[in-house]
Amino acid sequence: xxxxxxxxHEVMASLVDVSKIYANGSCGLDRVNLTIYKxxxxxxxxxxxxxxxxxxxMLYGAExxxxxxxxxxxxxxxxxxxxxxxxxxxxxxxxxxDYQLIPKRTVxxxxxxxxxxxxxxxxxxxxxxxxxLQMVGLASKEKCFPEELSGGEQQRVSIARAIVHEPPxxxxxxxTGNLDVHNAWMILQILxxxxxxxxxxxxxxxxxxxxxxxxKRVVRVEAGIMRELTPxx
Amino acid sequence: MIRxxxxxxxxxxxxxxxxxxxxxxxxxxxxxTLTALLFLLGLGLQVSTQLDGALAKLGSQLEISVYxxxxxxxxxxxxKLRSLPDxxxxxxxxxxxAWEALQKExxxxxxxxxxxxxxxxxxxxxxxxxxxxVVAHLAQQIQSLQxxxxxxYGSEAAERLGSLQKALGxxxxxxxxxxxxxxxxxxxxxxxxxxxxxxxxxxxxQLVGATPLRIAIPFxxxxxxxxxxxxxxxxxLLLVTGSFVEQxxxxxxxxxxxxxxxxxxxxxxxxxxTGLGVIGSLLAVRSALREN
Numbered sequence: 001x002x003x004x005x006x007x008x009h010e011v012m013a014s015l016v017d018v019s020k021i022y023a024n025g026s027c028g029l030d031r032v033n034l035t036i037y038k039x040x041x042x043x044x045x046x047x048x049x050x051x052x053x054x055x056x057x058m059l060y061g062a063e064x065x066x067x068x069x070x071x072x073x074x075x076x077x078x079x080x081x082x083x084x085x086x087x088x089x090x091x092x093x094x095x096x097x098d099y100q101l102i103p104k105r106t107v108x109x110x111x112x113x114x115x116x117x118x119x120x121x122x123x124x125x126x127x128x129x130x131x132x133l134q135m136v137g138l139a140s141k142e143k144c145f146p147e148e149l150s151g152g153e154q155q156r157v158s159i160a161r162a163i164v165h166e167p168p169x170x171x172x173x174x175x176t177g178n179l180d181v182h183n184a185w186m187i188l189q190i191l192x193x194x195x196x197x198x199x200x201x202x203x204x205x206x207x208x209x210x211x212x213x214x215x216k217r218v219v220r221v222e223a224g225i226m227r228e229l230t231p232x233x
Numbered sequence: 234m235i236r237x238x239x240x241x242x243x244x245x246x247x248x249x250x251x252x253x254x255x256x257x258x259x260x261x262x263x264x265x266t267l268t269a270l271l272f273l274l275g276l277g278l279q280v281s282t283q284l285d286g287a288l289a290k291l292g293s294q295l296e297i298s299v300y301x302x303x304x305x306x307x308x309x310x311x312x313k314l315r316s317l318p319d320x321x322x323x324x325x326x327x328x329x330x331a332w333e334a335l336q337k338e339x340x341x342x343x344x345x346x347x348x349x350x351x352x353x354x355x356x357x358x359x360x361x362x363x364x365x366x367v368v369a370h371l372a373q374q375i376q377s378l379q380x381x382x383x384x385x386y387g388s389e390a391a392e393r394l395g396s397l398q399k400a401l402g403x404x405x406x407x408x409x410x411x412x413x414x415x416x417x418x419x420x421x422x423x424x425x426x427x428x429x430x431x432x433x434x435x436x437x438x439q440l441v442g443a444t445p446l447r448i449a450i451p452f453x454x455x456x457x458x459x460x461x462x463x464x465x466x467x468x469x470l471l472l473v474t475g476s477f478v479e480q481x482x483x484x485x486x487x488x489x490x491x492x493x494x495x496x497x498x499x500x501x502x503x504x505x506x507t508g509l510g511v512i513g514s515l516l517a518v519r520s521a522l523r524e525n
Contacts, residue, residue: 060440083444090442102434104255116248117443121240161441 010038011071012169012200013059018068020054020224028054030224031068036202038168041195043211044204045229046221052204055221056173059202060094061085073169090118093162097174099154101146101161107133108142111161118165132164136190152183159190163199170194172203176210188214248451253458256427260459263423267463267509268470270416271502275471277412278498281405295365297372297386299358305380307356313378314360319371322361328354355382366399413505420509424456425517435521445522452518453511460510464503471498 013036020028029051036042044052057063058070061077070077075088101110108129115125133139136156146154155175162170172191176184188203188210195201205211211218218229253260299314301307307325314323332352336345346352360375362368368386376384428435438448475494 062440083446086439086442086444086447088442089440094440100433100437100440102437105434113438114441116244117438117441117447119241119244122243165442 012036012038012040013072013202014070015055015058015065016069016071018058018065018070020051020058020063021066027224028063029058029065029221029226032221032224032226034219034226036200038200039195039198040200040202041192041214041216042202043214043218044202044221045206045208045211045218047206051221051224051226052206053173054224055226056171056202056204059169059171060089060092090165091167092169092171093165093167095155095158095162095170095172095175097177099146099151099158101154101157103146105145106142107138107144107146107149107157107160110146110157111164114161114165120165128164132160135163135193136160137186150183152179152186155179155183155187156190159187163194167199169200170202172201174204174206176205176207184210245447245450245454249454249458252427252431252451252455256430256455259423259427259430260455263420263427263459263510264462264466266419266423267416267459267506268466270412270419271463271467271506272470274412274416274505275467275498275502276474277405277408278501279471279475279494281401282495282498295362295368295386297360297362297368297375297384299360299375299384300382301356301358302380302382303355305356307358310358310378310380314358314375317371317374319363319367320360321363324359324361326357326359328352328356331357416505416509417512420513421516424452424459424510424513425520427455428452428514428517428521432521435518439522448522449515449518452514456510456512456514457507458510460507461503463510464499464506467502467506468499471502 015032015034018032019030022028032055034055044055046052054063058065058077059072061080065078072088073091077085077088080088102113105113111129111132112125115128120128129142130139133142136159138153138156138160141149141153141157146157149157155178159172159175162172170191175187175191179187184207191201191203192214216230220227220229299310301310307327311323311325314320329352331354332346335354360371362371372384372386375381435448439445471494479493
């Protein structure tokens, strides 16, 4: 693990000459080159439809590049499917704008599902849930169902689920997109705290104000073309 | 290794149970559909077996009477008849025995054969046949044997029984096929609905690093459990119906032998029910995994 909150020169993930052309001919990404270092807190910004989510999806293997190479933690993601892709995803956490919580499961169960799906035993699952919920400020909500929580709380559950297995890489796709300023601020504080604990964080966000307040490193995507706004350390 | 196995089994079984518990009415839709179709399938098979048994019993009572030429003795022809295919039993009736029985039946006092110029009867053989469908053919075969004067059998009844049995066999096969196809279609659609309602869960599991096998197994176990429950209910209904039919049989058709519902039918239904549940789940979850 890298030093607290600081980037190293060890590469966590990289995109080399990555392009994505969809079946209808539209361009999602155009020859993108990006290196993410261990310990980075990287913001990916740009207008809606610019290609931010596509870039993130490439990193967790939900989209395949048309050309170029995507590498995460030493594994080429391009052609991964099935169990191999599942094993790579165990080394990362993903947070979504729409939270993606399972409606009929309690907060505790929503978080436990990650650990159980990865083969952790019951004792280990129990041991990990309470501190994770405490970390996102939801210690008293473990028995609640998602519908009983506010948007901000649901997003915090989503973060808890993404970090409970202690992944070295956290990908957050517009985690503040559906939240008011107060909740958005709280979410970014949690992500910052995680980064301080050594987690590499990649966040897509279109709110320039928030980015200015938190950013260490920012890249902008416009019509599939990526530009570095602040240089990597 | 053992701990890993128990942890995995514990997780998969719990997931399957939670799925069943929270599946709500859709589980009941699947179970009731399976129950209804398995019940009809079981009923079809049971009725077919019952009629088959009854017809076989009637058929076995069919016999061919073989009348020999005056100087030929039954005992000489008996081994030949025994060696023919589909012959169950052969009974020789010497003309002396038949004559004596006839006189007794007619109430004749003393021996009247002298006044008739001797015993007018011939030796007879009674041949019991295994299947009604072969009676006519066998009778022809016997007729062509040397020493046989004539043969007599209930040709029309035998042929009718044979063709009825054949028609029933086809009807049972057609019914079983139609019900089988319907069951596969209905159960796959129902379980697909269950999977669709949990599509989000599948999507989340994929994103958090669950392997496709780990996602699929709880659904397959659920399908198995649904099949098991469906079979249980269908079996119960069949037993109730069976005892009702048995009561009516004793009232209206006491001459027919009872045909209880046997365990093999239960095993056929169990295999079909759980098999359909598992296949339906696999098909449904496979397409959901592909979609995500």
